[in-house]
Amino acid sequence: MNRVQKISLTMVITFSLGLFLAIVFIVMRLFDVDMPKIAFLFPVFIAGSGGIISITCFKKDKGDIIFDERDKLIEKNANLAGFGAVYLYVILMSFLPIGILGEEGSIPVTWCPALLIGAGFCQAFAQSIAILVQYSRGGKDG
């Protein structure tokens, strides 16, 4: 497993955990469980910790050649997957409020930066999954 795979795996694990916690917190909120608003930052911190772990824990791969044409192709496809995921996310986030709140509904403007952060996580999540899937096609060590 090379450095890119390790980073992607860490990202997928931390993002999944963060997403799970966010869903749990939202459900708790729906059932009127008393909790401070700041608690909603915890899943974001968990999800974001993947990047910090990756930078600090995973050192560069050994060997003279650490990146070649196959890695380049995988990276390109992963970028495309990430872009596609963000595109879907934007479509979903554009129409979801109308579906949930109705035509007369409104959302606070403070949600806009949160949606942007969500787009970033969505892109990184899809990219990481695409990287892992493509490398796994290379065989046990590929």
Add this chain to the structure above:
Amino acid sequence: MGSDRLSNQIRRLRLDNGQMTQQELADKVGVTRQTIIATEAGRYAPSLPLAFRIAQTFGVPIEQVFQYDKEQP
């Protein structure tokens, strides 16, 4: 529509050339060991320049390394 398959003789050629390891071949052709593993297993179709470099490393024509099979529909 039929599917195409690219088979290769890299493993046999490595063994015939003094038990060359995957890492040694990777270093000679300028790619990572993972790429050699994936190519050998037929899970990655190398670029034309890489295919030529592999053939040149073994000193054989490219068609002795890679075989293209087009399955009938």
